[in-house]
Amino acid sequence: MEEESWITHEEYLAAAELFRSAFPAFAAEVARVEIIRGKLNDFQLSRAVTMATDSIEILGWDSRRTVLAIFDVYVELYRGEGRLAADRWVEATFGAGLIYTESNESGMADPGLLARLAEIELEIGAREADLLELYRELTRLKTAASGTSVTSTADSEQLSDRWTLSPDHVTIKE
Incomplete structure (x- = not known):
């Protein structure tokens, strides 16, 4: 009721x-x-x-x-x-x-506009994933080219005495 x-x-x-x-x-x-x-x-x-x-x-x-x-x-x-x-x-x-x-x-x-917006959002997500993978490969290649080995720490990876890779970015020391 x-x-x-x-x-x-x-x-x-x-x-x-x-x-x-x-x-x-x-x-x-x-x-x-x-x-x-x-x-x-x-x-x-x-x-x-x-x-x-x-x-x-x-x-x-x-x-x-x-x-x-x-x-x-x-x-x-x-x-x-x-x-x-x-x-x-x-x-x-x-x-x-x-x-x-x-x-x-x-x-x-317009439904066509909304559909296109959804397509673009999906494409951006896919490209972000691709770019992240390319970034990781670039980092591995730079590490290999510098001849240093990668040692991991809890929050970041020390790639050489000049580079530090954290989850968000690469720091290059001058």
Whole structure:
């Protein structure tokens, strides 16, 4: 049995304002995940709601419950009628959300743009790993070229009397 709760009109308006400020983060996450995986499942929706509510400062338990209840209505509409209907409900009810035009039915951001952003983030991560590996190889080659052996310490490696390799950088003594 659900617990019935009564809130004042002022509390509702405050919660609606919090919802309006959290909704863009929620909508962006929904759009991002839809581009990658299609319609969101319950876990993905819960995660998007959590991200959105974590992006705002909620002062009390009652306002948090009210904001979460508003998101629950959105989630139910999303599951039953789809994202477009749920977004239109937000626009009609709270005056917030996404404005749709004939040329852009996708919402807040172009799905192609969001997909490209995700691709670039993955590529940067992969290249960072490659650069780290190249850096390690460079260090090994410099060590071999200098004819010194590498001795490890707890925090850094002494490569020669001029170089020190720590987890973050190489120090060259002049």
